[in-house]
Amino acid sequence: MNAAENAVRRRGYNGFSxxxxxxxxxxxxSSIYYHYSSKSDLIAALLKRFSGQISSFLEHVADTESRAGDRLMAYILETRSLIEEGDSICLSVALxxxxxxLQAKIVNDxxxxxxxxxxxxxxxxxxxxxxxxxxDIGNPAEEANACLALVDGAQLIARAHQNSKLYDEATRLLRSRIVGANAKDIAH
Incomplete structure (x- = not known):
C-alpha cells in the first residue's frame, strides 16, 4: 500500500503501474492481484486509507488546538509534509x-x-x-474553498518545479493572517 501510494503521489494514477x-x-x-482485483480496487483502498488518516488528523487537531489560527497552521504544515522535497503531492490532488x-465510485469518494x-x-x-x-476573514465557507484551492495549487507548483520552497512562498500570505505567538510557522 505504501509503495503504491508513493507511486501515485509522484506520478499520478495514469503514470504508475x-x-x-x-x-x-x-x-x-500476481500477489497484488490476490488482494486487489484491479488497479482501480487498489486505488479505492488507498483513498479509503488516506481519507481515514486525514480525518483522524483533522479530529486530532480540533481536539488539541483551541485556537483557529493554530488549527489552520497545523493544516498548512500537514499539507506541506505531503510534498516531501517537491517530488510528491497529496493523494487526492494526484487522483x-x-x-x-477513475471509476465513478472513486470520483465520488x-x-x-x-x-x-x-x-x-x-x-x-x-x-x-x-x-x-x-x-481578515470573510465568509468562512468561501475562505475554506479558497484555502483548499491554495494549498492544493501550492503543492502542484512545488511538484512542477521540484522545489518545496515554492509551497512556502505560495502559502506565505495565508500564514501571515494567523495571529499569536502559538502559531508554529514554517522556518523556511
Missing amino acids: LDEVACEVGIQK NIDQQS LALFHRINIDWLAATFKLGLQDGSII
Whole structure:
C-alpha cells in the first residue's frame, strides 16, 4: 500500500503501474492481484486509507488546538509534509488530476474527501471570526474553498518545479493572517 501510494503521489494514477509497485516491493504482480482485483480496487483502498488518516488528523487537531489560527497552521504544515522535497503531492490532488480515468465510485469518494476538508476548514475560519486568531476573514465557507484551492495549487507548483520552497512562498500570505505567538510557522 505504501509503495503504491508513493507511486501515485509522484506520478499520478495514469503514470504508475502495478508492475513497478510489485518490483519495488519485491513481489510478483500476481500477489497484488490476490488482494486487489484491479488497479482501480487498489486505488479505492488507498483513498479509503488516506481519507481515514486525514480525518483522524483533522479530529486530532480540533481536539488539541483551541485556537483557529493554530488549527489552520497545523493544516498548512500537514499539507506541506505531503510534498516531501517537491517530488510528491497529496493523494487526492494526484487522483483529481487523472479524474477522467477513475471509476465513478472513486470520483465520488474524492468529492466526499474534499467536502470533509472544506467543512473542517469552514469551521476553523468560523472559529477564527470568534477568537480573532486569523485576521481578515470573510465568509468562512468561501475562505475554506479558497484555502483548499491554495494549498492544493501550492503543492502542484512545488511538484512542477521540484522545489518545496515554492509551497512556502505560495502559502506565505495565508500564514501571515494567523495571529499569536502559538502559531508554529514554517522556518523556511
